[in-house]
Amino acid sequence: xxxxxxxxxxxxxxxxxxxxxxxxxxxxxxxxxxxxxxVGKAKGKAPAVELIDNxxxxxxxxxxxxxxxxxxxxxxxxxxxxxxxxxxxxxxDELGSSGxxxxxxxxxxxxxxxxxxxxxxxxxxxxxxxxxxxxVHDIGRDVPVQNFIDKIKETNADMVGLSALMTxxxxxxxxxxxxxxENGLRDKVKVMVGGAPATDAWAKKxxxxxxxxxxxxxxxxxxxLLL
Amino acid sequence: xxxxxxLRMGDGxxxxxxxxxxxxxxxxxxxxxxxxxxxPALSENEMEHMLDIITSxxxxxxxxxxxxxxxxxxIGAIRIDGDQGNSGVGIPSSRLVGSMIHERAFGADTMELxxxxxxxxxxxxxxxxxxxxxxSCQQNMIIPMLYGAMPNMGLYYTPDGPFENPGDLMKAxxxxxxxxxxxxxxxxxxxxxxxxMQKLQNVGCDGVNFDTIGAAGDGDMYASLHSIEALRKxxxxxxxxxGMAGELVLGMHGExxxxxxxxxxxxxxxxxxxxxxxxxxxxxxxxxxxxxxTSAWNLGRSVTxxxxxxxxxxxxxxxxxxxxxxxxxxxxxxxxDAVTRASKAMVxxxxxxxx
Ligand code: B12
Numbered sequence: 001x002x003x004x005x006x007x008x009x010x011x012x013x014x015x016x017x018x019x020x021x022x023x024x025x026x027x028x029x030x031x032x033x034x035x036x037x038x039v040g041k042a043k044g045k046a047p048a049v050e051l052i053d054n055x056x057x058x059x060x061x062x063x064x065x066x067x068x069x070x071x072x073x074x075x076x077x078x079x080x081x082x083x084x085x086x087x088x089x090x091x092x093d094e095l096g097s098s099g100x101x102x103x104x105x106x107x108x109x110x111x112x113x114x115x116x117x118x119x120x121x122x123x124x125x126x127x128x129x130x131x132x133x134x135x136v137h138d139i140g141r142d143v144p145v146q147n148f149i150d151k152i153k154e155t156n157a158d159m160v161g162l163s164a165l166m167t168x169x170x171x172x173x174x175x176x177x178x179x180x181x182e183n184g185l186r187d188k189v190k191v192m193v194g195g196a197p198a199t200d201a202w203a204k205k206x207x208x209x210x211x212x213x214x215x216x217x218x219x220x221x222x223x224x225l226l227l
Numbered sequence: 228x229x230x231x232x233x234l235r236m237g238d239g240x241x242x243x244x245x246x247x248x249x250x251x252x253x254x255x256x257x258x259x260x261x262x263x264x265x266x267p268a269l270s271e272n273e274m275e276h277m278l279d280i281i282t283s284x285x286x287x288x289x290x291x292x293x294x295x296x297x298x299x300x301x302i303g304a305i306r307i308d309g310d311q312g313n314s315g316v317g318i319p320s321s322r323l324v325g326s327m328i329h330e331r332a333f334g335a336d337t338m339e340l341x342x343x344x345x346x347x348x349x350x351x352x353x354x355x356x357x358x359x360x361x362x363s364c365q366q367n368m369i370i371p372m373l374y375g376a377m378p379n380m381g382l383y384y385t386p387d388g389p390f391e392n393p394g395d396l397m398k399a400x401x402x403x404x405x406x407x408x409x410x411x412x413x414x415x416x417x418x419x420x421x422x423x424m425q426k427l428q429n430v431g432c433d434g435v436n437f438d439t440i441g442a443a444g445d446g447d448m449y450a451s452l453h454s455i456e457a458l459r460k461x462x463x464x465x466x467x468x469x470g471m472a473g474e475l476v477l478g479m480h481g482e483x484x485x486x487x488x489x490x491x492x493x494x495x496x497x498x499x500x501x502x503x504x505x506x507x508x509x510x511x512x513x514x515x516x517x518x519x520x521t522s523a524w525n526l527g528r529s530v531t532x533x534x535x536x537x538x539x540x541x542x543x544x545x546x547x548x549x550x551x552x553x554x555x556x557x558x559x560x561x562x563x564d565a566v567t568r569a570s571k572a573m574v575x576x577x578x579x580x581x582x
Contacts, residue, residue: 069263073478073491078402117398 016046020055027059027084028066030076035083039090048094049216052124056087060120081120088124095131105133106226109151110161112141113172118165118195121215125161125194128215129222148176149183158226159190161218162208167197174206190225194218232282235565237518237525239556249523250278256520256527264494266535269527273576277530280572281523287567290574297581299468299545301375301438302341303329304364323363330370336581339375339436340364346379347420348388354423358430365431371466374427375436378420378451380443383412390415393479409446409480416450421457424465434466434508442472444479445490448498452485452505459506469502470511470547471495474532495532499540509581512536513547518557522565526554526572533577543580546573 019042026038035056042051063080066072072080110126112119119141126138139151152160160180162173173193180186191208203211209225212218231243244252253274261268269277280288290296300306304322306329309315320328322340329335340361342350350357357374364372384392390412396405424435437455441448455467476498478491485501493501495512502510514529533553537544551557554569573579 070475071492073481074397075402075406075478075481078397078400079481082400082402 023055024059030079032083035087039087048091106158108159111139111143112163116169122163164195235522239558252523253527256524257531260528260531297336339373348382362430371433373434380447413450420454436468439472444477455505467507468509469507471513495536496539529554545581546579
């Protein structure tokens with residue numbers, strides 16, 4: 001576990017659990033100030049990646065559940081998303097330093113497919129890949145299929161990361177793969193898919209090289225494929 | 228083979244089920260409402276009673292003598308004339324004639340005058356016409372004659388109105404701008420609805436029906452409650468009916484409050500006390516029909532929600548019973564077997580005061 005200098009994957013102690021809960025609650029409160037304050041207090045007390053995974057992202061998932069149950073609504077989800085992004089931003093420097101990898105491991109283009117504006121998870125994946133030593137070109141969200149191809153050509157990328165958070169936009173991952181083939185790039189570029197509705201089975205079906213469930217796994221899989 | 232009984236899916240399709248399966252669906256529907264609303268599920272006796280109603284052999288059912296409740300029709304004035312797929316029957320007639328037919332031939336207990344657009348905003352330019360028609364209805368009829376329309380705050384946003392569409396703003400991640408737009412629209416909505424009813428009250432109108440409150444989310448509910456409050460203050464004797472658009476107040480703004488209560492996310496039993504507080508005489512609870520579930524599941528769910536609203540309400544509750552609400556299937560002309568069964572259950576189990 002290269003990026004856990006303090007060796008505590010999975011939360012393990014009560015103090016950490018409280019820390020994670022504070023972060024998670026702050027996201028559920030949908031208040032940016034609360035999240036910033038909570039991250040400020042938590043920073044340095046546990047690895048940044050854990051603060052994100054077990055704290056902020058856990059809170060975001062809770063927000064998703066409350067949204068489905070009619071307890072929170074779109075403006076709240078947007079505020080929570082905004083707050084969470086601000087929190088991740090604050091941890092950016094720690095993510096960078098915890099990796100310790102300095103050499104360039106490979107070039108990765110990462111983006112959320114067309115029609116899908118969800119980019120929090122994708123941004124975390126980008127950050128972690130970068131922290132692990134990859135050169136990452138995050139081309140944003142709602143990215144037209146052709147833009148992936150253009151960026152891959154421009155940067156001579158080794159891998160493309162495709163994020164989709166909705167069942168309706170999952171197909172967009174396949175479209176990028178098809179266009180890679182049409183452009184004669186498929187053999188040169190590895191494809192990694194992710195996002196809540198994606199699965200291992202889907203990765204096989206759509207012709208991707210791998211699926212990763214979360215950002216840490218994305219790093220591990222990218223290393224497997226590129227190193 | 229076990230006997231199977233005829234009932235419907237939420238989309239109106241005819242289906243047959245055993246008593247055990249129907250009973251299980253009633254229980255599951257009730258449990259769903261109890262879980263979402265944090266309210267009690269129906270008791271064993273109530274579920275048995277609902278099962279009897281659903282499986283009773285007649286094509287239509289009715290309440291026991293003495294249990295009859297008043298019925299009110301929205302937009303009935305144009306139901307006779309209406310001919311564009313809006314459940315009208317296309318017999319040329321004026322709104323006065325339509326209303327009188329409801330009073331004298333159909334036995335309606337109250338009636339309302341409505342405009343073909345059925346929203347408050349477009350009534351403004353034709354207010355004189357509405358006042359004149361209201362006056363002639365009042366002169367020809369005995370039953371209480373209300374004026375009814377939808378708050379329909381959607382009409383205040385682009386492309387239909389002056390304020391930037393909060394949906395578009397949200398998409399651009401402009402959260403506070405979207406909220407401001409909703410607040411501005413709400414202020415205009417309050418002003419318009421109140422002004423329209425001031426005019427109509429001056430020609431002898433008996434009251435107002437705020438129909439489908441909350442259709443455009445919490446801003447819509449906010450505007451309606453404030454308009455009700457203003458009208459109650461100005462016209463102490465005005466009869467105000469406040470009917471909802473759906474079971475849950477959607478949070479388009481998310482933070483609007485009335486009397487210290489956040490409006491987003493309120494279920495019928497939480498809406499009722501606020502509506503009463505604002506000054507309404509009648510609350511119209513709504514429960515939405517799920518088209519991919521059976522009428523047993525939908526009725527179990529609807530009656531559970533409505534019963535909790537009736538218990539929480541300090542004013543009479545007239546349940547909204549029509550296509551796609553109150554456990555009735557979502558069909559343009561809802562099947563009478565389902566309508567009568569759902570109505571009987573609402574009166575006898577949920578204890579509604581009217582429909
Ligand atoms: C936050 C959120 C939003 C925010 C997004 C803000 C932003 N900047 O991203 C806003 C409010 C804008 C939003 C909008 C909408 N949303 Co939304 N949203 C969510 C929510 C609650 C959380 C998503 C999130 O950020 N999770 C936290 C992050 C950290 O996790 P993650 O995204 O899953 O990412 C992790 C992994 O998936 C993986 N991963 C992600 N990307 C990648 C990429 C690669 C390459 C790899 C390897 C891994 C990987 O690693 C990440 C880190 O661990 C989810 C519900 C949920 N619980 O997932 C709904 C959800 C995804 N949204 C949904 C919907 C329907 C919408 C809207 C259509 C709502 C509407 N009616 O307008 C719009 C979509 C508009 C559009 N065209 O895209 C649905 C989708 C349903 C479906 N059919 O699939 C969900 C599931 C909610 C629901 N149940 O209704 N949403």
